[in-house]
Structure formats: structure tokens, C-alpha cells
Amino acid sequence: MKKVMVGNHAVAYGAMLARAEVISAYPITPQTQIMEELSEMVADGRLKARYIKVESEHSAMASCIGASATGARAFTATSSQGLVLMHEMLHWASSGRHPVVMAAVNRALAPGLNIWTDQNDTLAQRDTGWIQLYCENGQEVIDTTIMAFKLAETVNLPVMVVLDAFYLSHTSEPVDIPDQAMVDKFLPRREARYKLDTDEPHAFGALTKPDAYMEIRLRQQDAMDEARHAFKKVEAEWKKLSGRSYGAIESYEAKDAELLLVTSGTITSTSRYVVNELRAEGKKVGLVKVKMFRPSPMAEIRKALAGVKKVAVLDRNISPGHGGVFAQEIRSALYELPLEDRPVLFGYVLGLGGRDVTPKTIREIVDRTMASKAPERHDLWVGVAS
Secondary structure, three states: OEEEEEHHHHHHHHHHHOOOOEEEEOOOOOOHHHHHHHHHHHHOOOOOOEEEEOOOHHHHHHHHHHHHHOOOOEEEEEOHHHHHHOHHHHHHHHHOOOOOEEEEEEOOOOOOOOOOOOOHHHHOOOOOOOEEEEOOOHHHHHHHHHHHHHHHHHHOOOEEEEEEOOOOOOOEEEEEOOOHHHHHHHOOOOOOOOOOOOOOOOOOOOOOOHHHHHHHHHHHHHHHHHHHHHHHHHHHHHHHHHOOOOOOEEEEOOOOOOEEEEEOOOHHHHHHHHHHHHHHOOOOEEEEEEOEEEOOOHHHHHHHHOOOOEEEEEEOOOEOOOEOHHHHHHHHHHOOOOHHHOOEEEEEEOOHHHOOOOHHHHHHHHHHHHHOOOOOOOOEEOOOOO
């Protein structure tokens, strides 16, 4: 069944179809629609779940962790200041190996107070141990939300489904809503190996001495490594049922490209449009979209970019004192390539705080990159008033 809906409602439908059992809700723009829609689904009986209204985002994640510890399938959503308030509990979720799924609607961090999009809120959580999956459109949102539960419960790690504020969260487009029976076949009821059970007691979050702490972290890292392979299997199974898959990264018009744009989120759609125009003009420009940020798909990135002359990374984020985060990660991945296969990387910072990234902007980046032998600085800011 197809339905026109905003990206936030695509998230809610994904959580409903996944039969989330505990919804922990605290409103913050621009994710509030997700929780509003889920509240209606619970109220009218479409979703049989416990809907918990909490007093903060910190409590929202704490509630999800508690629910997950009992073996329940738990879900929440947040944005921006709410996500950073949640930061402490993100570590408890991941290191405790709780397969919570959370939608994070990218919104710029204050000050100055801003409700529009950039990726600094989620990228600031990159070391918390959460799998992060970035979405381009509404169809990818609903599919990724469903797959996120499967992935989380396969490797016992939490998953963050990430989407841009307003450009995706509040934009309406046709979305194919999967059949419930198909989703049930793909995602059966969660069967937790370890859970709070009065008949078989276990301790969670107990004091851990130095002789055991590192082993816990190693197993967490091993689970992240496993998640790379598990994601491929999850997507292959979903594609068999739905006909759709996305990949940890996606190459577009990249086979003979001399310049590759590297994007994530909704900037990808604008970049595809520009790539199509440039190809029609005979220019060898392609695109690599990064969907999976954690665990980092290092091998796939190296394979996609090896041998290309130039790479332009479009970062809707900034790590102050360093530069764009995706550019930083990709430089790290490319370091292992032989020098003759290593492209020249241009790291562009743009679109912060919701500033528009138009086809004209991307064309200017392409022209600037093609005309330069090397970047004049580590971080190249685009669209900033002089």
C-alpha cells in the first residue's frame, strides 16, 4: 500500500510494523510528530505497546534500557539538545548491549538556538557505541526503521536511524508501506538471551573491576565488526521480501568518474540531480552515498574511491578545530591505499543550521574542485557570508 506521508510518520509506521512493545516519549522539535503519531497508533489499538510519557530525554533512554533489559522491543526518538542530554544513557544502552532503536532527526545544536538541520547532534555521539544509519528519503526511512530492529537484535547493539530535519522529517512524499505479515516474517518476536527474570536472576550494570572491563569493551567492538556483515544479511533478506536495499554505501555513476562527490542524508538527492545534469554535459562526475557511519564501512569506502583523481566530501557538520567529520573519517580510510590509488580529497563544510544546499551550490563545488590541484585549506567553507 502506498501512502503520501512525511518522513517523521514513515518512522512511526516503521516502529508500528516492527511491533515495538515499549515507546518512551519526550517531545522536541523536529521529531515530535513521530511520538504524536505513535501515541495515536497506541491509543486506537493499531499498535499494542506501552507508551511511557517521561520528563526528559535522559529518562526516555533510561526507560528504553529498562524495557530492553526485560526482553521487550523498545523505541524512542529525539533531536539536537535532547540527544546530547541523553548522552550518558547512550553509553549505558550500548555497553549494556541493549538493542534499542532510536530515530534521531538531525537538528543543529545551540547556541545560537536553531531548529533546522545539520548533523552535529548525531555525529557528536559517534563514540557512544551506537550503530548509525543515515537516510535519504521517506522510503528509506520506513525500511531502515524496520531493518534497524532486526540488526539491533542480531548483534545486541542499539541502532540510531538518522534523518534530516524538515527536508525529510516534514516533507511529504509517496511511501510504500510494507505488509504487516511480510514484516512479521522478516522480524519475529524478540527472544532475548539474557533478561530481567525473577525465575532466572541476572545482574545488569554492576560494578566492573579492571580485570573484566576491557573484555567487555572488546566484545562490544567485536559486535560492531559483526554488525557490518549482519547488515548485509539483513538487507539481503529485506530485499528478497520487499525488492529494496540500500547498502552501507552506494555508488552512483561512479564507474568512470574522475571526480566523486561523497554525501549523506538529503544532500544526496540534490547531488544525484546535479550528477545527472553534469553527465548529460559529458563531465565524468559521480557520487558515493554513505548510509552506515558506525560501524565505519572502511573497506567499502576504500574500494569505491580507489583510483579516482579527486573526491569532494560534502559535510553538513563541523568538528571545531578539525573540519568536516565525514571528510576526517574518509581520510583515515584512504590512508591505507597505495599513493598511486589515493585520490586528492577536498573537504567542504556547508549547510549548517539548515542553510540551503542547492544544485547551484553543488555545481560550484564541482567546478571549484575540478579547477584546483589541491585544497587550499583542510576545511573549505561554502556559502558563508564574507
